[in-house]
Amino acid sequence: MELSSLRIFKTVAEEGSVTLAAARLHRVQSNVSARLTQLEESLGVTLFHRAGRRLLITPEGTRLLEYADRLLRLADEAQMALRGEQEPSGQLRIGSMETTAAARLPRVLGAFHRQYPQVDLVLETGPTDHLVQAVLNHKVDLALVAAPIERPELAQVPVFVEELVLLTDALQGPVQEPADVARRTLLGFRSGCSYRRRLEWWFADAGITPTRIAEFGTFEAIIGCVAAGMGVAMMPREVLKQRSLGRTVQCHDLPPEVAAVETLLVWRRDIPHHPARDAFAASF
Structure with a gap:
């Protein structure tokens, strides 16, 4: 496998289109298509499924992409090291x-x-x-x-170091412990978020099981749902400082062992x- 073929394959995988990949690589479309076909034939596998003008990567293509990323990165590093390039680029x-x-x-x-x-x-x-x-x-x-x-x-x-705070709607009373918001839905990012884990741990440590956990893709959506009274969330104070929340939400201090991350x-x-x-x- 040539590195140039892997670079073409990687670009097509990222763009999902021969046309877009050709424009990005400053090549003609026929050249990109031909190199992609040659790579598939040499490997004996199908790397993309054709769906109209879009290319959908296959499981075999996904596996190759992992190796292509590593090989191209190593090639770039070797080139920089041999040339003695120190200026970031x-x-x-x-x-x-x-x-x-x-x-x-x-x-x-x-x-x-x-x-x-x-x-x-x-x-x-x-x-x-x-x-x-x-x-x-x-x-x-x-x-x-x-x-x-x-x-x-x-x-x-x-x-x-971030200071985390508990975010509630404006009508919520003082919050000293999880029991004060025991019946509220926990609002957070999808599984794998460390702040969400910390919020769940705070509840679990108090022996409280949340009634429901709702997942969101952005912190703006979480803040909006908190303001609407849909539940509570845990966020860095710094994020909230930079937004004019008016009287729509409240920030409650948390114990140091929970707040500092x-x-x-x-x-x-x-x-x-x-x-x-x-x-x-x-x-x-």
């Missing part, structure tokens, strides 16, 4: 928790882009568990996740040379 794939991306990253990303305009920043958000797997599987180069992370394959650096920057230990990643880590 190329693509940097950053993973971040949704709330961290909203509250903390705009300033960091803005400053980094001004200092290193030749670095192409790509941001992916998700819960901590998803992001850890994305780093391990070479989907992102580094990620901002919530502690603790016990993976020896990952290097980790603490970057800041460290945010870590993590990346794979077995990729020691990555100028853009290292420069980004140094920006905190």
Whole structure:
């Protein structure tokens, strides 16, 4: 397998279209189609199902994509190491928790882009568990996740400490313990979110089983549902400081052992040379 063929395959997989992949690679469509067909024939498998103008990746294609990501990344690293390139450049794939991306990253990303305009920043958000797997599987180069992370394959650096608060609607009375909101629905991100786990643990430690847990994709949706009286949520105070919530919601302090959570920057230990990643880590 040639690296150029793998790069074409990876681009087609990301774009889901030969036309879009050809435009991104600055190649003619016939060349991209021919190289893709040659790769399928050499491997003896079908990498994509054709659905009109869209290409849907097959299970075999998904497996190859994992290897292609790793091989292309290693090739780029080898090239940089042999050339002695130290100036950050190329693509940097950053993973971040949704709330961290909203509250903390705009300033960091803005400053980094001004200092290193030749670095192409790509941001992916998700819960901590998803992001850890994305780093391990070479989907992102580094990620901002919530502690603790016990993976020896990952290097980790603490970057800041978040203070979590309990968010309720404006009509809720004082909250000292989980029993004060025992009958409320817990609102949070999908499974794998460390803040949601912390909220569930706070309830479980008090011997209370939530009546219901509702999952959402964005923190804005969670805040809106809290304001509507649909339930309670746990979020970093920093996110709420940056939004004008008026009198629609209340923030309740939590015990220190629940409220304080460290945010870590993590990346794979077995990729020691990555100028853009290292420069980004140094920006905190």
